[in-house]
Amino acid sequence: VYNNLGGVLKIQGRVQEAIACFQQVRMLQPDSPEAHANLASAYKDCGKHDYAIVEYRQALILRKDLPDAFANYVHSMQCICDWTDRDELFVRLEKCVQYSFASATLPPVQPFHAMAYPFSESLALRISKAYASHCKIVASGFNVGKLRHPEQRPLLRDERLKIGYVSSDFGNHPLSHLMASVFGMHDKSKFEIFCYALSPDDRSEWRRRVSNEVEHFLDVSSWSTGDIVRRISEDGIHIAVNLNGYTKGAKNEIFALKPAPIQCSYMGFPATTGADFLQYLITDKVVAPKELHHCYSEKLALMPNCYFVNDYKQSHQDVIRGENMPSRRDVGLPEDKIIYSCSNQLYKYDPETFRTWCNILKRVPDSVLWLLRFPPEGEMNIRAEAAKLGIGEERIIFTNVVQKDLHIKRSGLADVFLDTPLCNAHTTGCDVLWSGCPMITLPLRRMASRVAASLVHSAGCPELIVQDHAEYEELAVRLGLDHKYRHKLREKLKKARMSCPLFNTKMWVKNFEKVFTKMWQLHGQRKKPETFEV
Numbered sequence: 114v115y116n117n118l119g120g121v122l123k124i125q126g127r128v129q130e131a132i133a134c135f136q137q138v139r140m141l142q143p144d145s146p147e148a149h150a151n152l153a154s155a156y157k158d159c160g161k162h163d164y165a166i167v168e169y170r171q172a173l174i175l176r177k178d179l180p181d182a183f184a185n186y187v188h189s190m191q192c193i194c195d196w197t198d199r200d201e202l203f204v205r206l207e208k209c210v211q212y213s214f215a216s217a218t219l220p221p222v223q224p225f226h227a228m229a230y231p232f233s234e235s236l237a238l239r240i241s242k243a244y245a246s247h248c249k250i251v252a253s254g255f256n257v258g259k260l261r262h263p264e265q266r267p268l269l270r271d272e273r274l275k276i277g278y279v280s281s282d283f284g285n286h287p288l289s290h291l292m293a294s295v296f297g298m299h300d301k302s303k304f305e306i307f308c309y310a311l312s313p314d315d316r317s318e319w320r321r322r323v324s325n326e327v328e329h330f331l332d333v334s335s336w337s338t339g340d341i342v343r344r345i346s347e348d349g350i351h352i353a354v355n356l357n358g359y360t361k362g363a364k365n366e367i368f369a370l371k372p373a374p375i376q377c378s379y380m381g382f383p384a385t386t387g388a389d390f391l392q393y394l395i396t397d398k399v400v401a402p403k404e405l406h407h408c409y410s411e412k413l414a415l416m417p418n419c420y421f422v423n424d425y426k427q428s429h430q431d432v433i434r435g436e437n438m439p440s441r442r443d444v445g446l447p448e449d450k451i452i453y454s455c456s457n458q459l460y461k462y463d464p465e466t467f468r469t470w471c472n473i474l475k476r477v478p479d480s481v482l483w484l485l486r487f488p489p490e491g492e493m494n495i496r497a498e499a500a501k502l503g504i505g506e507e508r509i510i511f512t513n514v515v516q517k518d519l520h521i522k523r524s525g526l527a528d529v530f531l532d533t534p535l536c537n538a539h540t541t542g543c544d545v546l547w548s549g550c551p552m553i554t555l556p557l558r559r560m561a562s563r564v565a566a567s568l569v570h571s572a573g574c575p576e577l578i579v580q581d582h583a584e585y586e587e588l589a590v591r592l593g594l595d596h597k598y599r600h601k602l603r604e605k606l607k608k609a610r611m612s613c614p615l616f617n618t619k620m621w622v623k624n625f626e627k628v629f630t631k632m633w634q635l636h637g638q639r640k641k642p643e644t645f646e647v
Contacts, residue, residue: 115141119151128159139168146176154185162189163490180209184221191229192460193491196498199464203231214239219247224359228384228561229461229536234408237559241387242410244359245369248388252369255339260346262374267637273305274633277350277373280381281311281362283330287540288356288381289319290517293424297326298622304629307348309333309341311357311364338366345372352629355391358382375632375642378411380422383539383561385409392642395628396420399567400560406644408559414628415646418614418621419571421564423543426616429521432547433610439523445512446526451480451593454527454550456520456541459491461533464498466555469582469589470531471502476586477593483510483527524548528599529592537565546572546615549607551592551599553577555585571615574606 119134135152142148153168169186172179187202206222213220222230224241232240268274278296282288299306307329314320314332324330329348333341345353345367353373357363358381368376369390377393378386385394387410394411397420401413431437441448453473455462474480486492492511499509515523524530525548532538532554538545542565545552554565554577569577579585592599610616627647635643 116148116151119155123155123158128155131155132159144175146172146179146182148172149175150179150182153182153189157185157189160488161490162193162488165189166193166195180213180221183209184226188226188460192458193488194459194462194467194494194498196464196494206230207232207236210236210240214243219243224384224387225382228382228559231463231535234405234559238385238387238408238410241359241385243387245365245386245388245390245410248365249369249390252338252366255337255342255366255370257339257342257370260342260370260372262346263349263351265374265636265639268633273301273303274629275305275307275349275351276629277307277309277345277348277353278356279309279311279345279353279364279367280356281364282356282360282381283308283310283323284312284315284320285317286319289317289323290428291421291423291540291543292356292380293319293322294326294427294618295422295424295622295625296323298619300623300626301328304626305329307331307345307350309345311341312362338364338370342367342370342372351375351633352377354379355386356381358384358386375636377414377632379420383564384559385411393632395625396560397567398646399556399570400563405558412642413644414632415644416621416624416628417647418624419567421539421543421568422618422621422625423540423547423616424618425521425543425547426611426618429518429547431518432522432525437522439519439526441526444523444526446483446510447481449479451477451529452483452527453477453480453529453531453589453593454483454524455531455533455538456485456487456524456545457533457536457538458485458487459495461536462495463533463535465582466531466534466585467495467498468502469586471499471504472586473531473589473593474504474508476590480593481508481510482531483512486511486513489513520544521548525550529553529589531589532565534562536561537563539564539568542568543615546606547610549603549610551577551602551606553579553585553588553592555579555582568615571613572606573609573613573615574602576602 115134115137119131122131132155139148149168149172153165156165166189172182210220220240227237227240308327310332313334350373352375355378360381376391378391379395393414395414397416521544524545527550530545530550530552534555556563556566566578
């Protein structure tokens with residue numbers, strides 16, 4: 114009874130009550146691996162990764178063959194930088210994934226987690242494809258019948274292209290922080306824009322702004338998947354844009370049912386979806402150079418500058434004007450040290466990069482490393498790793514996560530931002546560059562590892578892109594010791610903010626519209642989707 118009740122409460126989002134139920138089950142059945150795994154899962158859902166790890170370990174002691182529990186255990190370890198037996202765990206995790214392929218079951222690793230794991234691009238693609246296939250199976254049970262699409266022909270002279278954005282993140286979420294102006298900036302003489310909100314109104318300024326500025330805003334959060342799909346079809350959408358991918362709140366079954374003739378992935382999920390029902394992924398040539406096109410199931414729509422949009426020029430002019438800016442003292446940072454920072458979530462860290470950071474601190478004696486408690490449970494592990502590498506506790510400063518405006522303003526207090534290669538600073542990268550702080554980034558092969566390179570390139574500072582950890586270390590040390598070079602680079606970044614392509618949202622929207630126009634041109638001419646540049 115407690116187990117079933119806990120499951121229901123967890124689904125309803127009542128996690129604390131679910132934890133109480135699962136604790137009762139564990140007390141009554143201490144030798145049940147499922148009891149420990151269910152409690153661990155509830156702890157994990159509310160961010161208590163340290164508690165979750167204890168319960169997952171106990172579950173796996175009692176029974177080794179629990180692939181989902183093992184995958185979640187590895188993820189919780191990654192989230193708080195507990196790198197105990199990390200290499201062995203990832204080898205074992207990859208074996209679990211390969212076994213799921215062989216047995217035609219859903220991989221225990223979710224695509225969003227795989228995005229930040231040291232997996233090959235081929236393995237990550239196969240995981241995404243498996244989840245896309247599962248999505249199609251789920252969608253086939255909705256019985257929506259044949260959906261009507263707009264006629265496959267070129268648009269008439271005065272006919273507008275209908276674009277449908279589908280997302281659970283219209284509200285207080287990084288996606289809306291970045292895209293707030295985009296929906297209202299579209300050329301209304303050529304484009305008719307629809308937003309389909311999969312989440313209820315959170316009464317935030319971002320939800321209000323998007324719903325007020327876009328031509329058609331539909332809150333479909335209480336609708337069935339079938340009703341949403343039928344409405345998109347009835348609205349005559351030419352191109353449906355999936356702003357979620359495999360992120361929280363997604364309903365990819367909508368796209369699996371193909372309510373629009375052209376469907377694409379953008380922004381929410383920085384990786385391939387592996388879905389044959391999404392013909393395109395919108396990206397750029399820095400993120401996806403020709404030699405890496407094999408990493409994607411989709412055809413690629415390549416934008417001329419950075420594909421990753423932001424709204425800072427409209428929303429954060431106070432940073433440019435220097436209004437109400439915090440000081441280092443306000444934040445608890447030393448005023449007489451070189452400050453290296455990383456405000457990425459801790460799951461993006463890896464041991465080799467952290468070792469590089471510690472090498473930098475050793476070579477730049479008057480320096481500190483400023484990190485975020487993101488989450489707080491990781492601080493102890495990071496400090497322990499630093500101590501092993503000979504870095505004293507006073508050289509690492511942790512501060513709490515703060516609200517968006519203050520976060521952007523205080524980002525500029527650092528001298529240099531040190532990016533994480535496996536999964537870069539994306540939204541955070543925009544925050545940092547808008548604040549005028551240089552960001553060193555090391556692009557790898559998969560999409561999430563190359564976004565920051567595109568950001569700094571579009572900000573006019575390609576010299577911040579390095580090829581390996583050795584070059585990363587050398588550049589960081591030079592920026593720490595060569596004050597003249599560092600100041601010159603910071604001034605270059607600051608001066609470019611109002612003119613560089615990265616922060617020019619209006620120009621970006623015009624280029625985005627060219628992408629949609631080209632997609633429909635190809636379709637209207639009865640050509641198959643193809644990779645193209647605009």
